[in-house]
Amino acid sequence: xxxxxxxxxxxxxxxxxxxxxxxxxxxxxxxxxxxxxxxxxxxxxxxxxxxxxxxxxxxxxxxxxxxxxxxxxxxxxxxxxxxxxxxxxxxxxxxxxxxxxxxxxxxxxxxxxxxxxxxxxxxxxxxxxxxxxxxxxxxxxxxxxxxxxxxxxxxxxxxxxxxxxxxxxxxxxxxxxxxxxxxxxxxxxxxx
Amino acid sequence: xxxxxxxxxxxxxxxxxxxxxxxxxxxxxxxxxxxxxxxxxxxxxxxxxxxxxxxxxxxxxxxxxxxxxxxxxxxxxxxxxxxxxxxxxxxxxxxxxxxxxxxxxxxxxxxxxxxxxxxxxxxxxxxxxxxxxxxxxxxxxxxxxxxxxxxxxxxxxxxxxxxxxxxxxxxxxxxxxxxxxxxxxxxxxxxx
Numbered sequence: 001x002x003x004x005x006x007x008x009x010x011x012x013x014x015x016x017x018x019x020x021x022x023x024x025x026x027x028x029x030x031x032x033x034x035x036x037x038x039x040x041x042x043x044x045x046x047x048x049x050x051x052x053x054x055x056x057x058x059x060x061x062x063x064x065x066x067x068x069x070x071x072x073x074x075x076x077x078x079x080x081x082x083x084x085x086x087x088x089x090x091x092x093x094x095x096x097x098x099x100x101x102x103x104x105x106x107x108x109x110x111x112x113x114x115x116x117x118x119x120x121x122x123x124x125x126x127x128x129x130x131x132x133x134x135x136x137x138x139x140x141x142x143x144x145x146x147x148x149x150x151x152x153x154x155x156x157x158x159x160x161x162x163x164x165x166x167x168x169x170x171x172x173x174x175x176x177x178x179x180x181x182x183x184x185x186x187x188x189x190x191x192x
Numbered sequence: 193x194x195x196x197x198x199x200x201x202x203x204x205x206x207x208x209x210x211x212x213x214x215x216x217x218x219x220x221x222x223x224x225x226x227x228x229x230x231x232x233x234x235x236x237x238x239x240x241x242x243x244x245x246x247x248x249x250x251x252x253x254x255x256x257x258x259x260x261x262x263x264x265x266x267x268x269x270x271x272x273x274x275x276x277x278x279x280x281x282x283x284x285x286x287x288x289x290x291x292x293x294x295x296x297x298x299x300x301x302x303x304x305x306x307x308x309x310x311x312x313x314x315x316x317x318x319x320x321x322x323x324x325x326x327x328x329x330x331x332x333x334x335x336x337x338x339x340x341x342x343x344x345x346x347x348x349x350x351x352x353x354x355x356x357x358x359x360x361x362x363x364x365x366x367x368x369x370x371x372x373x374x375x376x377x378x379x380x381x382x383x384x
Contacts, residue, residue, distance in 0.1 A: 002359050003360050004256055008258055017210050018209050043215075068201060068232050068234070069234040073197065112362075113364060115366065116365075120261065160303060172309045174365065181353070
């Protein structure tokens with residue numbers, strides 16, 4: 001596949017509309033490829049790591065976590081933002097320990113993607129942790145969650161959007177992608 | 193799987209930090225399950241539909257689109273926000289027509305998920321369009337893109353994060369998830 005064309009737009013002015021320790025909302029004034037000027041608003045947020053934790057017995061450790069933005073409980077894999085200077089692998093190991101008290105025998109990087117590329121700048125790395133042993137979690141104040149160890153086939157069913165199987169809760173798109181990326185490595189027979 | 197517990201937090205106050213026609217940045221003052229008060233900032237944005245377009249010959253129509261937030265060209269499937277009152281299926285058909293001039297013989301709903309549930313409220317529906325015939329695209333000013341028809345195996349390789357295969361461009365997480373959800377229906381032999 002040939003490389004992409006050069007960058008077609010230039011930035012004339014940059015403004016910060018809102019900023020806190022976790023996110024910046026920006027408005028850029030652009031010169032487009034047509035010569036026209038145009039505003040472009042987007043959110044910058046921290047990079048994140050998502051971990052699929054597979055236990056020694058093959059089951060997947062999932063969280064059903066309360067998420068205020070949705071006012072709902074959502075199926076998720078352990079995940080979190082990278083701290084300054086932290087690598088995705090280090091953040092993944094830290095989140096695994098904090099959120100489910102987990103320690104892994106082996107790690108595999110599954111891939112890394114930006115998400116909502118039209119309006120959010122982030123960078124998400126997905127990892128698989130295997131041979132995970134569970135211990136005591138140290139969740140933060142905003143992390144209200146239940147831990148469920150489920151068979152890989154059931155976790156993949158949630159990742160494919162099977163809500164009845166999910167006790168009425170949906171899974172997050174990031175967690176669904178993490179599980180589908182992990183699928184070839186989970187030792188499950190795949191439907192073709 | 194049993195249903196989730198009740199909603200544990202209540203909203204004491206709601207503030208709008210920023211708003212335009214496309215997004216609202218909110219700050220809610222919450223009463224947590226512990227009795228403590230806490231602020232929670234999150235972004236609300238429009239629901240979206242993502243379409244995997246499979247042509248009559250089995251190939252997948254992908255866009256390599258310039259995305260200003262990343263200042264990069266990104267692999268994507270056709271996608272867009274729902275207009276007021278529009279269903280995901282109607283938005284998908286409209287975006288397929290606008291972005292690649294596509295019309296499909298058959299449609300399949302692949303699933304629907306919220307995305308970055310810690311800090312963004314959205315709702316994304318993924319669909320598969322098959323028997324797609326290409327026509328003239330009517331892209332908007334901000335949609336600078338190349339159309340590539342690729343073999344399903346190559347599209348899935350991009351979805352699994354194979355950047356060398358991608359001419360140096362990454363794929364968006366939403367498009368990767370759309371392709372992996374579509375995988376069982378694309379008529380490809382799956383690696384186990």
